Amino acid sequence: MEATTEIFYAKRMLLKAKYMIIAAIILALSCNAMAQSTDNSIHFWKLNSISGEARIDAHYRQQKQIYSSISENLQSSFVSGGLLLKTNSSIIHQNFLVVDLNAGYMPATSKDVYLVTPDLSEVITVKKLDFGALFFKQKPINIKFFGNFDESYSARENLTDIKSINKHWGTSLVYSNKFLPVTLEYHNRKWDEKEIESGRKYTLDQKLFNASASKSFTKYDRNEFRYTHDNNVNINQDLYRVDNTIDNIDFFSHLNLDSKQKFNLNTTVSNISQHGNINLKRFQASESFIGQLPKNFSVLGSYNYYKNQQETSNLQQHTINASLQNKLFQSLTSSLNSEYNNLNHSVYKEISSKNGFELNYSKKIPTGQLIISYKYDRFHQDFTAESSAISIVSETYTVTDNEIVLLRLPDINIATVVVKDYTGTLIYINGLDYILIQRDKYIEIKRIPGGLIPNKAIVLIDYTATQPGSYKYDANSHVINTNVYLLKNLLNAYYRFSTQDYTNLVSTEFVTLNYFTQNLVGCRVDFDFVYAGAEYENYKSSILPYRMMRYYLNFQRYFGKNKKLMLMLNGNLQNYTMLDKPEPEFQEYMDITGKALYNLFGQTSLNVDLMYRKQRGNGIDLDLLTSRTEITSTMNRLNLTLGVELYKRTYIGEILNFKGAYIKIIRSF
Numbered sequence: 038m039e040a041t042t043e044i045f046y047a048k049r050m051l052l053k054a055k056y057m058i059i060a061a062i063i064l065a066l067s068c069n070a071m072a073q074s075t076d077n078s079i080h081f082w083k084l085n086s087i088s089g090e091a092r093i094d095a096h097y098r099q100q101k102q103i104y105s106s107i108s109e110n111l112q113s114s115f116v117s118g119g120l121l122l123k124t125n126s127s128i129i130h131q132n133f134l135v136v137d138l139n140a141g142y143m144p145a146t147s148k149d150v151y152l153v154t155p156d157l158s159e160v161i162t163v164k165k166l167d168f169g170a171l172f173f174k175q176k177p178i179n180i181k182f183f184g185n186f187d188e189s190y191s192a193r194e195n196l197t198d199i200k201s202i203n204k205h206w207g208t209s210l211v212y213s214n215k216f217l218p219v220t221l222e223y224h225n226r227k228w229d230e231k232e233i234e235s236g237r238k239y240t241l242d243q244k245l246f247n248a249s250a251s252k253s254f255t256k257y258d259r260n261e262f263r264y265t266h267d268n269n270v271n272i273n274q275d276l277y278r279v280d281n282t283i284d285n286i287d288f289f290s291h292l293n294l295d296s297k298q299k300f301n302l303n304t305t306v307s308n309i310s311q312h313g314n315i316n317l318k319r320f321q322a323s324e325s326f327i328g329q330l331p332k333n334f335s336v337l338g339s340y341n342y343y344k345n346q347q348e349t350s351n352l353q354q355h356t357i358n359a360s361l362q363n364k365l366f367q368s369l370t371s372s373l374n375s376e377y378n379n380l381n382h383s384v385y386k387e388i389s390s391k392n393g394f395e396l397n398y399s400k401k402i403p404t405g406q407l408i409i410s411y412k413y414d415r416f417h418q419d420f421t422a423e424s425s426a427i428s429i430v431s432e433t434y435t436v437t438d439n440e441i442v443l444l445r446l447p448d449i450n451i452a453t454v455v456v457k458d459y460t461g462t463l464i465y466i467n468g469l470d471y472i473l474i475q476r477d478k479y480i481e482i483k484r485i486p487g488g489l490i491p492n493k494a495i496v497l498i499d500y501t502a503t504q505p506g507s508y509k510y511d512a513n514s515h516v517i518n519t520n521v522y523l524l525k526n527l528l529n530a531y532y533r534f535s536t537q538d539y540t541n542l543v544s545t546e547f548v549t550l551n552y553f554t555q556n557l558v559g560c561r562v563d564f565d566f567v568y569a570g571a572e573y574e575n576y577k578s579s580i581l582p583y584r585m586m587r588y589y590l591n592f593q594r595y596f597g598k599n600k601k602l603m604l605m606l607n608g609n610l611q612n613y614t615m616l617d618k619p620e621p622e623f624q625e626y627m628d629i630t631g632k633a634l635y636n637l638f639g640q641t642s643l644n645v646d647l648m649y650r651k652q653r654g655n656g657i658d659l660d661l662l663t664s665r666t667e668i669t670s671t672m673n674r675l676n677l678t679l680g681v682e683l684y685k686r687t688y689i690g691e692i693l694n695f696k697g698a699y700i701k702i703i704r705s706f
Contacts, residue, residue, distance in 0.1 A: 082128055085135075089122040089706060092143075096699040103692040119143030121165070132175050141165035164188040181209045195648075195663055196487025196688065198233040222247040237469065239489070240272040257293040262286075271462055281313035281462060299329040315461065317430075318346040333364040350383040350428050370397040374414075385422030385504065391415070405523040416512040424506040426450070431461060431497040436471070436484045438492050438652070439611045439626045443581060446502040447478035447549040453501040454480070456490075461497055465489055472656040476581050476617055478549050486652070486659055487688075505547035511540045512550075526563060529570075533557040553578040566594035582616040605632040613654075624654035641670040660687040676703040 096115040101108065121141035128134040143163050167185040184206035191199050207224040228241040246266040253259055265285040272278050286308045294300035302324070309319040325339035336359075343354040355378070362372040372395045380387040393414035400407045429446065436442055444454075451473055456465045465471055470488035474481040482498070484490040516535040522528070535555045539545075559572030567590070574585040588610045596602040608629045615622040631647040644667045652659040667680040677700075684695035 079130055080127070083126060085125045085127055085131075087122065087124045087706075089120065090703050091118075091120050091706075092701065092703040093118040094699065094701050096697055098695065098697040100696075101692075101694045104690070117143050132173060135171045135174050137167070137169040137171075139165065139167035163190065177213050179211050181211075183207060183209075193489075194487050194492075195661060195684075196686070197235070200231045200233060202229045204228075217250055217252050219250045220248070235469070237466075238272070239463075241269065243267065243269040245269075257296075259291045261289045263288075269462055271464075273464060273466065277464070279314045279462060279464060281311055281315055284310045301327045303327075311461075316348055318344075320344045335362045336360070337362070345430070347430060350430065352380065352382050352430075354378070354380045368399050371395065382427065384425060384427050385420065387421075388419040390417045402521075404525060405521065405528075406526075408518075408520040408522075410516075410518045412514075412516040414514045416514070417510075418512070419509050420504075421507045422504055424504065426501050426503050428453075428499070428501050430499050431457070432499075433495060434482065434498055435493060435495050436482060436490060438484070438486075439609075441581065441583070441613070442482050443476060444480045444482065444498065444500065446500075446504075448503040448505075449480050450501045450503070451475065451480060453499070455499040456482070457497045457499070458489075459495045459497060463489070465496070474655055476615075479580055481581075483654075483657060485657070486650075506544065508545045508548050509541065509543040510545055510548070510550065513538055513540065529561040529563065531559050531561075549580060551578055551580045553580075553582075567592040580617075584614045584616070585612065587611045599636075601636045603632075603634040606630070622655065624657075625651065627651040637668075639670075640672070641668070643668055656689070658687075658689055660685070662686075674705040676705065677701070678703075 094115075094117045098111070098113050098115065100111040102111075103109075119142050121139075123139045124137070126136045126138070128136065141164070165185075165187040167183075167187075169181065169183045172180040186204050188200075188202050191201065193199055204227040205224065207222065209220065209222040211221075212219045222245075224243070224245040224247075226241065226243045226245070228239075228243075230239045231237070245268075248264045249262065251259070251261045263286070265283070267283040267285070268281075269283075270278065270280045286306075288304070288306040290302075290304040292302040292304075294302060303326075305321075305323045307319075307321045309317070311317045311319075321341070321343045323339060323341040326337070328336045330336060338360070339356075339358045341354075341356040343352070343356070345352040357375075357377045359375045360372055362370065364370050374391075374393055374395065376391040378387075378389045380389075391414050393412065395410070395412040397410045398408070432445060434442055434444075454467075454473060456467075456471055457463060458465070465488070467473065469485060470490045471482055471484050474483065484492065484494070486492075490496065514535065514537040516533070518531070518533050520529065520531045523530075533555065534557075535553075537551065537553050539550050539552065554577045555574065557572060557574040559570060561568060561570035569588075569590040571586075571588045573587075574583075576583050576585070588608075590606065590608040592604070592606040594604055596604070606629075609627070611626045613624040615624065627650065629647075629649040631645075633643075633645040635643045637643055645665070647664045648662070650659065650661045662685045663683070665680060665682045667678055670677045679700050681698045682696070684693070684697075686693045
């Protein structure tokens, strides 16, 4: 009985979609004829263009999921059909009002409770409505009103299925002129996101006003002013509400001090005032100078002032950088570098300086090139404070899967760590978006695949750390890099040696200093269509010692006449052995992606995609295999796709196996 009902609904959906396609084609032909018969003069309403697509999607799926000793089996069919339309019209005249209206509706019938296939990387739009009205298109002043609504399903890293409802509307005014071009914008956005499997919700309610203006007083300068007023409310898991109002003023200036642009001055001023759950005031100003001097000398200098005021702490910082560079012939480049930093915090004071030099030598050798560089820095640190806990706010980190990221200070209270996105408004959840691993006195942060933190994302981290009191020290670091290119760059061998030690220690008994020696050696072979390499790193450190081995391969080549066949294969294997504990700890990262594209005949092709990812380590165990095979064919504006897909995932004890087949018919007009 259930199968009969399912077939009945599927047939009804296909019949509806068929009628929608016929209606869309008739509408497109009639509207295009009407648009061609109307002239370009004054008119009440003119349809300039209409396009879109009508489509039918049908899927069959089998899925088995095992978690917490519970097994669940699903078999289902899924049929959807719908219409997407894009129209462009003008009212009275092309330069008076242009209207863009886009609409889409993709109803579906399904017996199961989920709508997204696990390995779906593209976005399925179920409902969509976009509207745009532009007044005075080719005039100095133009005004635009816009709005869009869409309900869609997507996947994050093939691990988390997401349902999103986005409502966005606003207006903009652009005044183009030679004296002072101005742009004003207002955005009102409401975004509801739900992770289907975990049930986690995220809501954003934002009202944003932007104003910008640019001005050049002479042909040697460019200046830009921006103002942003942002009122946003974020509601995360457990109904944790973050309500902030942020006013941001930015000024940028670039000035050429001479007609040949040998001397340049760049100015940046930024002021942020934030009120709400997080109250802060942040002011930053920087000035940089670049100059080209005679005898192949160049000079770089910069000054940066930073001030941050919060309810619990204040911070004020001055930073000065200077560099003098010289290029001797084409083979030797040298530079003298200096940096001074003065930081005053509510509970501590820090003065540091770094001075050093750098040499880069390049020499042609038979069939290749030799490159050698050496860098020396002497770092001085003077820290003054009472032995107490200090609060660090919005410290910047880049979180990358196959790299070790430690929080800067030792002796951190792990319960005080708060991780936010780069704007500081979205607070990530420990255990869902990231994990924290204790490394002796330090803390390592790792993102969780499928969470809200993208790979290689910049995050802001707050925490409280216990400081040992006043201390001083000097650090000496040496870095040597050697690269040898042979056989016209076919072979590249490289070696890196770096070391750091300390002198003039004052009251550093309770300070964790990183004495380290790093040796890294690698080799790469590079042909026209393939390159491969391997590298080994031995990092002996007083904080986090490890050994790392990495292998990588990239292959891409076309075969046959007219490049009928394309093959691509990428692979990366990276193994870490962490040596900071009595027993070694291992972390492994493996990524393999492959693609084959074969043109069968005409506009008919076979496409095979394969991806395998493996992670092993504390809290990040993952095995993920996805593959898809498709045959696509295009006849005039009719697109046909037949495909099968496979998805296998084991993630922190949860097992999911998925198989599916599908057909897609799309008629574009």
